[in-house]
Amino acid sequence: xxxGALTRSLEPLMRPKSIAxxxxxxxxxxxxxxxxxxxxxxxxxxxxxxxxxxxxxxxGYKCYPDILAIPESEEIDLALVVVxxxxxxxxxxxxxxxxxxxxxxxxSGFAEIGGEGIEMQRQIxxxxxxxxxxxxxPNTDGIGNPHERIPLGFATSMELLPPGNIGLVTxxxxxxxxxxxxxxxxxxxxxxxxxxxxxxxxxxxxxxEFMLDDPRTKVxxxxxxxxxxxxxxxxxxxxxxxxxxxxxVLKVGKSEKGSKAAASHTGALAGSDKVYNAVFxxxxxxxxxxxxxxxxxxxxxxxxxxxxxxxxxxxxxxxxAMGVMADKAxxxxxxxxxxxxxxxxxxxxxxxxxxxxNPFDLTGQMASDPSLLPKVLKLFLEDENVAFLVVTVTxxxxxxxxxxxxxxxxxxxxxxxxxxxCTIRGFLREQYARVLTQADIPILYTPDECFRAIKAxxxxxxxxxxxRTREQNSRGLEPPISNPELEKMRRELMSTTRVLTERxxxxxxxxxxxxxxxxxxxxxxxxxxxxxxxxxxxxAIKIESPQITHKSDAGGIRLNIxxxxxxxxxxxxxxxxxxxxNPEAEIAGVLVQEMVADGLEVIIGxxxxxxxxxxxxFGLGGIFVEVLEDVSLRLLPITRRDAEEMIKEIKGYxxxxxxxxxxxxxxxxxxxxxxxxxxxxxxxxxQISEMDLNPIMVFETAKxxxxxxxxxxxxxx
Numbered sequence: 001x002x003x004g005a006l007t008r009s010l011e012p013l014m015r016p017k018s019i020a021x022x023x024x025x026x027x028x029x030x031x032x033x034x035x036x037x038x039x040x041x042x043x044x045x046x047x048x049x050x051x052x053x054x055x056x057x058x059x060g061y062k063c064y065p066d067i068l069a070i071p072e073s074e075e076i077d078l079a080l081v082v083v084x085x086x087x088x089x090x091x092x093x094x095x096x097x098x099x100x101x102x103x104x105x106x107x108s109g110f111a112e113i114g115g116e117g118i119e120m121q122r123q124i125x126x127x128x129x130x131x132x133x134x135x136x137x138p139n140t141d142g143i144g145n146p147h148e149r150i151p152l153g154f155a156t157s158m159e160l161l162p163p164g165n166i167g168l169v170t171x172x173x174x175x176x177x178x179x180x181x182x183x184x185x186x187x188x189x190x191x192x193x194x195x196x197x198x199x200x201x202x203x204x205x206x207x208x209e210f211m212l213d214d215p216r217t218k219v220x221x222x223x224x225x226x227x228x229x230x231x232x233x234x235x236x237x238x239x240x241x242x243x244x245x246x247x248x249v250l251k252v253g254k255s256e257k258g259s260k261a262a263a264s265h266t267g268a269l270a271g272s273d274k275v276y277n278a279v280f281x282x283x284x285x286x287x288x289x290x291x292x293x294x295x296x297x298x299x300x301x302x303x304x305x306x307x308x309x310x311x312x313x314x315x316x317x318x319x320x321a322m323g324v325m326a327d328k329a330x331x332x333x334x335x336x337x338x339x340x341x342x343x344x345x346x347x348x349x350x351x352x353x354x355x356x357x358n359p360f361d362l363t364g365q366m367a368s369d370p371s372l373l374p375k376v377l378k379l380f381l382e383d384e385n386v387a388f389l390v391v392t393v394t395x396x397x398x399x400x401x402x403x404x405x406x407x408x409x410x411x412x413x414x415x416x417x418x419x420x421x422c423t424i425r426g427f428l429r430e431q432y433a434r435v436l437t438q439a440d441i442p443i444l445y446t447p448d449e450c451f452r453a454i455k456a457x458x459x460x461x462x463x464x465x466x467x468r469t470r471e472q473n474s475r476g477l478e479p480p481i482s483n484p485e486l487e488k489m490r491r492e493l494m495s496t497t498r499v500l501t502e503r504x505x506x507x508x509x510x511x512x513x514x515x516x517x518x519x520x521x522x523x524x525x526x527x528x529x530x531x532x533x534x535x536x537x538x539x540a541i542k543i544e545s546p547q548i549t550h551k552s553d554a555g556g557i558r559l560n561i562x563x564x565x566x567x568x569x570x571x572x573x574x575x576x577x578x579x580x581x582n583p584e585a586e587i588a589g590v591l592v593q594e595m596v597a598d599g600l601e602v603i604i605g606x607x608x609x610x611x612x613x614x615x616x617x618f619g620l621g622g623i624f625v626e627v628l629e630d631v632s633l634r635l636l637p638i639t640r641r642d643a644e645e646m647i648k649e650i651k652g653y654x655x656x657x658x659x660x661x662x663x664x665x666x667x668x669x670x671x672x673x674x675x676x677x678x679x680x681x682x683x684x685x686x687q688i689s690e691m692d693l694n695p696i697m698v699f700e701t702a703k704x705x706x707x708x709x710x711x712x713x714x715x716x717x
Contacts, residue, residue: 013077013101016102018046018047018074018077019047019048019079020049020051020076020079022091026055028058028059031154032082035082035152036058038153042149042161050064051066051067067094067098076098077100077102078101078152080104080152081105081106081137084107085107089127096133101133101134102134104137104143104152104153105124105197106137106138106141106142110138110139112139133201134201135200135201137197137198138200140195141155141177144157144158144193145161146161146192147163149161157181157193162189163190164189164191164302168180168192168193169193169204170196172223179193179291183298187437188298191211192207205232205236208220212239220240222248223249224249225253234283234612237279237285241283241463244464248288250288250293250294251280274633275633277633278634281645282634284460284467286456288452293449293452296444296450301457303441304418306460308417310462311337312387313337314326314358314359315362315389315392316359317361319363322359322361322392325359325447328448329447336359337385343383344356346379347376350372352365353365370404373408381412381415388458389417392423393421393422394423394424395427405421408436412441420441420450422450423443480676480679489511498715499546499712500546500712503521505710506519508712509707512676514676520591521592522589522592525568528568529564529567535594539561539592539594539595540592540595541557542557543591544587544590545582548582553581554581555574555577556574556577556578596697598699598700599706600655600656600697600699601621601622601695602698603625604616604691605693606677606681606690606692609635614682616633618631619632620650621694630652631650636682637682647667664700665699667701670698673696673705677691689714689715690713692710694709694711695708695709
């Protein structure tokens, strides 16, 4: 990433100097004629070669019966292909034969319809890869390049092409148009807007990387249905952090129906939404909730400097609106800090009735003394607790003339802190809105979009600061075992069963310094009694068999056994239950284990996502994970900061801190355990499929943790 190779290679596609159009229509209002019409309307400066055997010329351009009929002296960068799906392969072959460098295939009827379409897409993919040919699509609406006035498609978004500093890539042409128009409505323009379509060759990540290297692109928006190559996206996200360019993503597939809709549209695999959320958090990618959220967030990133703190100040002309804003900020986790004491004292001096708090109500006193506004603005912007200022404007005619908004502009101009205005759509007169937009002050239209966008900006700023100082890259743990030890362990696993027993799993965990319960294998009742005497009563026993992974379901667990008599009875019962549950199971005996008291149950799990690879999950045990699904997730490898954030972001975090007389738990030991489990999975990598440490008992502060049960499943083959 970042060496410019891809940037240079996409030039014929993104900035073509000559274009051939297959399937062009003589009627420029029809589907096949629209790409030529847009090129003419925008006065495309390069050469155009229409290809259609029915015509001698179209719109004043000489028309050719075939691309091979174009004189060899003419170099052709790009082909626009508007032909039936079954003829696309042969069309691309002739383009490659002629020396064309790239193509945009608008035709549909490929992977998105399944069956034969999948095979046709595979064939064109192999063709372009084998010949180092660039392909956008199929099933695309094209590419817009507003700065150079190059519309490459038939989408309605090609008609205006206002330039700006936003880059956009989508999988859907209709969505591309929707986002473009929403952004235009807020005064934003584009460097590129790209519909990637089915991504038979170039993927959304390729276009994002291209725009990251484009000096005019400041912010990148993406509408994503899925990734063909998730690892490529991870590399591009890292590169975006290096370039200090935010990526704001609207990702479909939160619901089962959303995932199916994505698959039916482009053949994309939507993937686990929880994993995508984890990836976005780890890589500083901003996730938008809907089209308006995407546009509002883009506006803030385009107009505002990154805030240097997390505190948001609110100045309002309405007490009611002030309350709504405060509630929404709290709901979305936006910090509204107390004002500094010197700010409070000065507000108290200026206002007779208003309370000197944040949010601050200007009250009716402002109507009689407009000179108060610049003083309040200055106080908030100079307050060390305020990193971002929002001015809430609601209908109140006696307050508002152009001077009111000029004062906001002047205050923002004299401060390095970002300022935004939140109002009601349609309320601001055009002349007032123009005062703000010309000064690059963003206007937001609901408390929800206002604080979602502000939170995204603050979170990204904090993430960038951590990235800049590389704090989040500190693992904080030395490799626990040597390379020779690791290789020996990997060889041992190659000759074992796919499912490791609890005892086998814990033996691996112990090598990494992860505390596990005292336990021993017993094959007979007498051995069980001897092991229990060594460990000390009370004990638990569990069936030990690689074929019985859910021991509770098999009746293979007995807890809190107090005496030898109870143990003898429990041993016989557990063995009998296991043989009844699975007569074919290989039973090694029972695991005699110490009973662990006074701990809080948590769970740590490893699983393999088909797109992104190994992930780690954390949550509290019991109802928290089973019913409430209160878990956090990250992609491996994780850092110490990742581990700390995983613990803090679950809803049950307060339980770990200690509530209702319960002691706070050993969070440092828990962080270390997450890192050590991550290391186990990383070291085993391709050999590991799943790990389940459940429960882990977390004791009081400074008393550590202990793994009570664990399961490890290896990859087959």
